[in-house]
Amino acid sequence: MIQVVGACAAGALALGGIGLSAVGGTLFDFALNPRAKRSIMARINSGAASGLDASVFAADPFRQEALAWFEEAKRPSEVPAFDHGTVHGWHVWGRGVVPGEDGRRSSASTDTEHRYLIMCHGYSGRPSDLCREALMAHRAGYSVVLPVARGHEANSDRYVGMGWLDAKDLLQWIQFVIDFDPEARIALYGVSMGGAEVMMASGLDLPAQVKCIVEDCGYTSVWDEFAVQMGNIMHLPVHPLLDAADAVCRMRAGYGFKEASAVAQLAHARVPMLFLHGSADTFVPFWMLDAVYEACASPQKEKVAFEGAGHGASSHAQPERYWQTVSGFLSRHL
16 A cells, blocks of 8 residues: 555655645545545554554553453443534543433442543554553543544544544533532643644633643644654655645544644633653654643643653553553542
8 A cells, every 4th residue: 555655755755736736635534534445543553653563562461451441340431522423422420420320420330539531442453552641540430431532433434633633622522521520620631633632622611620731742733743754664765755644634523634633722722731652662752752741731741751762652551650650640639
């Protein structure tokens, strides 16, 4: 598929506008259409994408325990999408949290903390990718809610939103928690695309129940991340090919790559934020950590680097330090 895209790109540059439009559609399908026969998602899941090492996750015995727990404990959820229809996800209520017959938190609940963690997964992934972190949070007394991103798992009938469209859906997931428990104290947590999602949500009109945000290895903008992958995966020039794909995305998915900017949204952030990133990350380059941290307008913000950790692998490379960092931040702000 990479060779095909490359050949099409060479032809497009020769043909001009019509050819570029065709290649823009091919690139859009390759990156953002989960129903395409060949895609970046397929390359990532096959282990062929540069900058990703799945072995660090597969070799973790606690991950297997956490995955078994998640598959047993999870319950299906759905909320209205911000535009039309519904989007799906999962939840696991915390210890002592009892749902009533009306689906809301019952007065019989013995939990007194009312702490909820909404956890957002990465590109080509699924909520179960966060099973390790979800189990740790659940054991610490949190209820966990794990939305499925657009273009993934049960939401594969939609184009991938790269965190931008998902951030708007995230407001519905926040309302889902508030409807269940009006006294909820909510934290948002995301990794990779999910990290970009919660950063993009930071600039929205968040309800008062959202107390803080934790992002791990999220990108500065969709444009910046695709520009990196144009080189890493496709070995193609950014201009004019990414411009062509951007135009197609605007027509088919309703958003532009530069518009979908975590940096721009962070300029409006008000809740405390924690930024995490592995220093050996080349998939979402490590330099993006400083860029998003500096862009954040929140008066309370922290950043922590994990030396030698690859993309999305900080919690596996240094599990004790990672959880102490995250749990300490959550305890201070929830």
